Amino acid sequence: MNAERKSGKFITFEGGEGTGKTTQIQLLAEGLRAQGYEVVTTREPGGAPGADSIRSLLVSGATDKWDPLSECLLLFAARREHLNKTIWPALRQGAWVLCDRFSDSTMAYQGYGHDVPKALIQSLYDAVVGAFAPDLTLILDLDVETGLDRANARNTETASREDRFERLDRSFHERLREGFLEIARQSPDRCAVISADNSPDVVGASIWKTVESRLDTRMAGA
Numbered sequence: 001m002n003a004e005r006k007s008g009k010f011i012t013f014e015g016g017e018g019t020g021k022t023t024q025i026q027l028l029a030e031g032l033r034a035q036g037y038e039v040v041t042t043r044e045p046g047g048a049p050g051a052d053s054i055r056s057l058l059v060s061g062a063t064d065k066w067d068p069l070s071e072c073l074l075l076f077a078a079r080r081e082h083l084n085k086t087i088w089p090a091l092r093q094g095a096w097v098l099c100d101r102f103s104d105s106t107m108a109y110q111g112y113g114h115d116v117p118k119a120l121i122q123s124l125y126d127a128v129v130g131a132f133a134p135d136l137t138l139i140l141d142l143d144v145e146t147g148l149d150r151a152n153a154r155n156t157e158t159a160s161r162e163d164r165f166e167r168l169d170r171s172f173h174e175r176l177r178e179g180f181l182e183i184a185r186q187s188p189d190r191c192a193v194i195s196a197d198n199s200p201d202v203v204g205a206s207i208w209k210t211v212e213s214r215l216d217t218r219m220a221g222a
């Protein structure tokens with residue numbers, strides 16, 4: 001799928017609730033823009049009009065509102081729209097695309113968290129996304145309690161109701177964390193695990209160093 005791109009890079013941010021993905025995407029985007037790169041930030045589920053409609057079905061309401069396989073199908077339908085309408089066009093223009101969650105979240109939440117067969121999720125990936133994959137996936141790792149505390153504090157502050165996944169029980173979130181770490185072990189060339197247990201600036205510096213070294217790009221210090 002290299003024909004989809006000029007010189008843009010596709011970087012995904014993954015990890016459990018409240019690990020700092022949204023915070024760190026903004027920091028990396030600012031750093032890259034300061035270096036003159038064109039940067040598009042986007043998120044899943046969502047990132048395109050049809051995908052945003054699907055997002056609203058997924059992120060609020062009762063935790064058992066969807067059968068996990070239905071949830072997978074909705075997520076991949078949204079992802080297809082996101083790729084076609086936002087991600088691939090931006091990469092073709094040469095932009096760097098920073099994406100807040102992507103397919104590893106489906107594998108972690110619905111696969112490791114809800115026991116949807118992992119091979120089935122992989123088949124959906126192959127059918128919907130094809131040979132395309134992120135150039136780099138940053139997996140933010142943090143103990144579950146700290147992450148949920150951070151996410152709850154943020155939700156109270158912003159009066160967000162997008163907490164359907166956060167309300168799942170503690171063991172679910174532990175499976176998620178282990179799932180992300182296992183994904184990183186299985187795809188070491190694509191994934192880097194970043195400790196998120198530090199101030200945003202320190203985590204951001206570690207991300208900057210990783211992007212610089214993994215993507216073979218000359219970038220001045222952030």
Ligand SMILES: Nc1ncnc2c1ncn2[C@@H]1O[C@H](COP(=O)(O)OP(=O)(O)OP(=O)(O)O)[C@@H](O)[C@H]1O
Pocket residue numbers: 015016017018019020021022023024150151153154196197198199200201203
């Ligand atoms: N390194 C950090 N130390 C302390 N607090 C942080 C740190 N990074 C982010 N936060 C705060 O924690 C909350 C959650 O951060 P953020 O929204 O970036 O996480 P997230 O991974 O995007 O969460 P979600 O999975 O719910 O989208 C926010 O209020 C944010 O300001």
Ligand SMILES: [Mg+2]
Pocket residue numbers: 021022023100
């Ligand atoms: Mg977020």
